[in-house]
Amino acid sequence: MNHAPTDADTSRRALSFWHDTVPGGLDPRPGLPGDQTADIAIVGAGYTGLWTAYYLKRADPALRIVVLEAEFAGFGASGRNGGWCSAIFPSSLTKVAKVAGSPAAATALQRALNATVDEVGRIAAAEGIDCHYAKGGTVVLARTPVQLERAHEEVEEGRAFGFGEEDLRLLSADEATQHAHAADVLGATFTPHCAAIHPARLARGLAAAVERLGVPIFERTLVTEIRDGVVRTPHGTVRAEIVVRATEGYTATLRGFKRAIAPVYSLMLATEPLSDETWTAIGLTDRQTFADHRHLIIYGQRTADGRLAFGGRGAPYHFGSSIKPEYDRELRVHAELRSVLVELFPVLDDVKITHTWGGALGVPRDWFASVGVDRAAKLAWAGGYVGDGVGASNLAGRTLADLLRGERTELTELPWVGHRSPRWEPEPARWLGANLGLRVMSAADAEEARTGRPSRRAAIFGRFIGH
Known part of the structure; x- marks a missing residue:
């Protein structure tokens, strides 16, 4: 009833x-x-x-x-x-190999993560969990020459650790737009090791x-x-x-x-269900998850009911590792996310946003x-x-x-077993450092778009995170 x-x-x-x-x-x-x-x-x-x-x-x-x-x-x-059931590890293969003292250990961890995408789908089916699992892979677009350079570097790193085209491949502009009809695409990387879920x-x-x-x-x-x-x-x-x-x-x-x-907020929005005509203009026919190669992370998926769910970083870290419901929505960040989404897919200029939300994710030092x-x-x-x-x-x-x-x-x-991350600095150093990093990465994207060259500030800061 x-x-x-x-x-x-x-x-x-x-x-x-x-x-x-x-x-x-x-x-x-x-x-x-x-x-x-x-x-x-x-x-x-x-x-x-x-x-x-x-x-x-x-x-x-x-x-x-x-x-x-x-x-x-x-x-x-x-x-x-x-809703990305991905094989992504927050540190690069190169960093994992350095921490583990073995390139083979980094490769083993990545292969275990690749297989995990299928394991989640297997258990969901076995337990009758209708989580809208669709293994369409991930396309990460390159929309500037600097982003395209990073796409090349990512594939080269994968090859150095034994991963072939069946795991990660570089796409031309035409191949990339067969996945996602985004604006200003110069190329992309594609991996099959991701499923969109609810x-x-x-x-x-x-x-x-x-x-x-x-x-x-x-x-x-x-x-x-x-x-x-x-x-x-x-x-x-x-x-x-x-x-x-x-x-x-x-x-x-x-x-x-x-x-x-450290709890760091990531924010999201969802559009109204889109028409078939709009989806023809966007692509993502296999429910591929998508992002691009900018520094300040964005991510999206086509939902099972025909919406675009889209999110990204940009919300501040809150002093004292504070977590409050009012932090789930930031008008400035949600407006920026909508702007980025329309920049990617101009056909969405007049689309209605039905949901905005956010939440804290966990970041080790x-x-x-x-x-x-x-x-x-x-x-x-x-x-x-x-x-x-x-x-x-x-x-x-x-x-x-x-x-x-x-x-x-x-x-x-596997090399993440038994790993001990150092503790975060006490406040106010933690607040200053986390929010400085946010500003550096945001400014780096603008700098690269303006100059056409990789940001030195982003490269320096990248040493302190997963790069």
């Missing part, structure tokens, strides 16, 4: 286009009923926590696992992102799959502290052999983790995602995806399932 949505459900649906269009209600599950014990407690019911619970329980049904979530499953970045459908469906396996998810249960296998909440305490910190952009809200991960277990501290973790966690979180969940069961596998040997 249908029922009228409550004010609270309406508020939850207003979080993003994805939440607004997910089937079923968004009423939270019951909270933690009191003190409990478990083999493994997972803090966070986003992709990382849910994938970890899923693979652990599938591998060992006898494990006592509980998942604790401050809001509801898929509330954070897992329900609000751009992220909230995946998060909600995955939570239901975890529950079917017998894992309880306690929602509206704010975790305030994790220490020595003890998870403290206002509703009670959970004691476990291992606690998995799967909090990504919300990590700074935990006592003792203020400088572990060295832009190097990691997964690991510290048995002495009774703590495991995964995260630091810098906005590319839809695919990486699945690989993290499978890896944690092996690590926590004491298994030595190909996954547990």
Whole structure:
């Protein structure tokens, strides 16, 4: 029987286009009923926590696992992102090889991420999760000579690490426009290793799959502290052999983790459903995800219901790693995103924007995602995806399932396992540095468009991030 949505459900649906269009209600599950014990407690019911619970329980049904979530499953970045199930790692192959001390290790990590795109589709099909999965690949456009130079460099780097045209290839202008009919295209890179998805459908469906396996998810249960296998909440305490910190952009809200991960906002918009005529002018017939080779990241996809969902960086980092609902929408940034979208596809000049939203993603100090277990501290973790966690979180969940069961596998040997990122600087240095970086990269794009030469400032700053 249908029922009228409550004010609270309406508020939850207003979080993003994805939440607004997910089937079923968004009423939270019951909270933690009191003190409990478990083999493994997972803090966070986003992709990382849910994938970890899923693979652990599938591998060992006898494990006592509980998942604790401050809001509801898929509330954070897992329900609000751009819907790219990609094989992207936040650090370049060259940097991964340097950190790992081995080019082969970097290649192994990338191949594992490539395979993960198919693994997500496999599990979605097996569990009956209709997340609008469409593996159309990613086209990253080059729209200036400097961007085209970066496209060449990316392909050359891929070749140096053993990746052929079946993984990444350079496109001519004509080939690029067969994917996306954007303005001023000089070329592009294309990889098949990405699927467009509806992220909230995946998060909600995955939570239901975890529950079917017998894992309880306690929602509206704010975790305030994790220490020595003890998870403290206002509703009670959970004691476990291992606690998995799967909090990504919300990590700074935990006592003792203020400088572990910086929450940085990414903002998005969605158009009204577009006509067939408009789509003929745009392309993206296989629901390819798309971006371009500018410094300040943009990203988009064609949704299953015929909209363009488009986002990018540009929102400021907020002092003290603050996260507030009012940060989800920035009029200036959303106006700029619309302007960039129309610049790419002029046919959208008069299109109606039906949804604007945003959310915090997690950035480690060295832009190097990691997964690991510290048995002495009774703590495991995964995260630091810098906005590319839809695919990486699945690989993290499978890896944690092996690590926590004491298994030595190909996954547990990957170079992000056990990596420890340095802590972020204390305030105000953290605020100054993060926002300086934002301004540098934004100015670099304008400088390159004006001069036709690569920005030296961007190259210098790139050493401090994933380049």
